[in-house]
Amino acid sequence: xxxxxxxxxxxxxxxxxxxxxxxxxxxxxxxxxxxxxxxxxxxxxxxxxxxxxxxxxxxxxxxxxxxxxxxxxxxxxxxxxxxxxxxxxxxxxxxxxxxxxxxxxxxxxxxxxxxxxxxxxxxxxxxxxxxxxxxxxxxxxxxxxxxxxxxxxxxxxxxxxxxxxxxxxxxxxxxxxxxxxxxxxxxxxxxxxxxxxxxxxxxxxxxxxxxxxxxxxxxxxxxxxxxxxxxxxxxxxxxxxxxxxxxxxxxxxxxxxxxxxxxxxxxxxxxxxxxxxxxxxxxxxx
DNA sequence: AATTCGCGCAACCGCAATGAA
DNA sequence: GTTCATTGCGGTTGCGCGAAT
Numbered sequence: 001x002x003x004x005x006x007x008x009x010x011x012x013x014x015x016x017x018x019x020x021x022x023x024x025x026x027x028x029x030x031x032x033x034x035x036x037x038x039x040x041x042x043x044x045x046x047x048x049x050x051x052x053x054x055x056x057x058x059x060x061x062x063x064x065x066x067x068x069x070x071x072x073x074x075x076x077x078x079x080x081x082x083x084x085x086x087x088x089x090x091x092x093x094x095x096x097x098x099x100x101x102x103x104x105x106x107x108x109x110x111x112x113x114x115x116x117x118x119x120x121x122x123x124x125x126x127x128x129x130x131x132x133x134x135x136x137x138x139x140x141x142x143x144x145x146x147x148x149x150x151x152x153x154x155x156x157x158x159x160x161x162x163x164x165x166x167x168x169x170x171x172x173x174x175x176x177x178x179x180x181x182x183x184x185x186x187x188x189x190x191x192x193x194x195x196x197x198x199x200x201x202x203x204x205x206x207x208x209x210x211x212x213x214x215x216x217x218x219x220x221x222x223x224x225x226x227x228x229x230x231x232x233x234x235x236x237x238x239x240x241x242x243x244x245x246x247x248x249x250x251x252x253x254x255x256x257x258x259x260x261x262x263x264x265x266x267x268x269x270x271x272x273x274x275x276x277x278x279x280x281x282x283x284x285x286x
Numbered sequence: 287a288a289t290t291c292g293c294g295c296a297a298c299c300g301c302a303a304t305g306a307a
Numbered sequence: 308g309t310t311c312a313t314t315g316c317g318g319t320t321g322c323g324c325g326a327a328t
Contacts, residue, residue: 024298026322048313060313065297100316115317116295124293 023057027066031056035063036071069110076108080117082153088114089122089142089150096134 023031038054044067047060056063069075080088084106091102097118099111106114122142126133129141 026296046313061299061315062297064314069296097317111316112296119318120294 021057022059024062027070031058032066032071035067039067039071065112069112074108075110080109080113082150082157084109085117086147086150086154088117089147092118092122093139093142 027035034054034056038050042050042053044064047064049060050056051058051060051063054063058066087106088102091105095101097115099115099118103109103111103114123133126135126138129138131138131141
């Protein structure tokens with residue numbers, strides 16, 4: 001049995017209300033066992049009476065939450081897989097903060113867990129980039145940077161013999177691609193037709209094929225080709241090179257961020273892409 | 287070694303929706 | 308149609324732990 005933080009604090013009276021019989025705070029092992037036993041015998045539901053009948057000095061709400069988020073047998077533990085992360089990003093872009101609805105598409109994951117993931121991982125990155133996590137800017141950044149990396153990671157995992165992909169990964173992948181075709185990260189040489197005219201003050205180049213950054217006299221490709229027309233459509237680009245300012249002019253300020261900071265911080269784990277070990281700058285030949 | 291800081295996550299809260307009386 | 312209890316959901320809080328200083 002998994003020991004929860006709360007379980008090991010058995011006997012703690014944190015939050016415990018002296019005035020009432022209702023206990024609050026971390027659940028003890030004994031309480032967990034009582035709840036498990038009762039639900040196993042009588043099933044879920046009618047949480048208030050369940051709490052009383054099981055001899056738990058908890059509210060029905062508290063029992064329900066404990067069961068659904070922690071004790072239920074089919075709950076999956078551990079880190080979210082790239083498949084699951086990708087699915088969350090996709091579904092959140094469609095439904096917003098409808099956590100329970102999103103959770104329905106991730107078997108074994110709870111709405112609370114998904115909500116926590118969004119707040120601790122995704123929103124953190126938005127804060128670091130100083131953009132609103134619901135802004136178009138950030139949504140585009142996720143689409144351009146994060147999703148391709150997740151797809152790449154999924155590919156790596158599926159080709160690896162020690163792959164731990166769940167049996168549902170195929171269907172998840174199908175759903176993802178059906179929901180919104182995502183860019184695929186590929187190696188990409190620096191375009192020959194980059195001209196000084198496209199160079200921005202930060203030494204960055206934006207092309208239909210990707211974005212390139214000049215940093216310490218090296219070029220880095222930090223997003224890659226789109227097999228589909230999605231990216232260009234999203235940014236209002238045609239097949240010609242386009243500058244950062246032109247991107248801004250289209251109202252898609254993808255990177256209200258300093259690309260050099262991104263590059264520098266690739267070893268400092270202070271940004272979105274690196275924190276999740278999803279992002280690697282690709283050094284390309286000059 | 288001691289202290290501080292930041293993160294992850296379990297659990298609480300308030301409100302809305304639903305259903306029974 | 309109204310009231311009240313219950314359930315479900317999303318937002319928020321705060322504890323425990325490990326990393327950094």
